[in-house]
Amino acid sequence: MSITITLPDGFQFLGASFVSTVFLLFFQSTLVSKYRKSAGIAYPQVYADKAQVEASKDAIRFNCAQRAHQNTLENLPIVYVTTLLTGLKFPVIAASALGLWTISRVSYTRGYVTGDPAKVCD
Template sequence: MSGYSTIVVPQGISYVAAAIFSNVCLLTWQSYKAGFARKAARIPYPQLYAEKAEAQASKEAHRFNCAQRAHQNTLEQLPIVLISTILVGLKRPILAASLCGAWSFARVLYTIGYATGDPERRNTSGGALFYLAQLGLLFSAAYTTVEYLVAGL
């Protein structure tokens, strides 16, 4: 018997790949959205956000901060979502793809709401959905990991 293991890729893994790729599209769109808001607010690089005084004096600067924060928050959450999607996707690809796709779609709604300049609109525009999808991925990944451990994989 050889010391090599075989990795079996489940049917439906292409859905997982598509859902993960949706995050590439999401981040690209958010990046452009924040970039256009930066230009409108005239916030120079490398300044990450408009200063408090700038944001209070200019609606465009405040909107830039909101768009930038939506993008940054997505980047903060992304490792959790990607790792969970991959773990779940190896055993339950349709579930993983559905939850990751819902998360990406909800992040679009979240960003649209947040970028209005009213931070409260981030919660009414997809905030609850992306948290539900992320928690679904997190709990599914934990369950799947326990299954792998019990099976001795």
């Protein structure tokens, strides 16, 4: 007994879109590390506490970078599953949507890391 799986034309584009999320996560973790170091937040502390935030603008930026990164990680499983399922019927649309999502997360992260929530959409 053999099973044959036929993927639609254009399914290979999903690979590039999935790789784009790796670059997104690398970008976000680099920001977290940068602000962790500049704020002097020692491991294993996940977030800067209230006193650290009041003492340093970099501490609030660290908290924001950490939260943006964690929020991306929280959303990735559903984004991946949705992209794969959509890609079985509409691969180019699915790959484009994931690429657009990745670009929007870069923009979101850059705004969020300012420490001013109003700048998230700028």
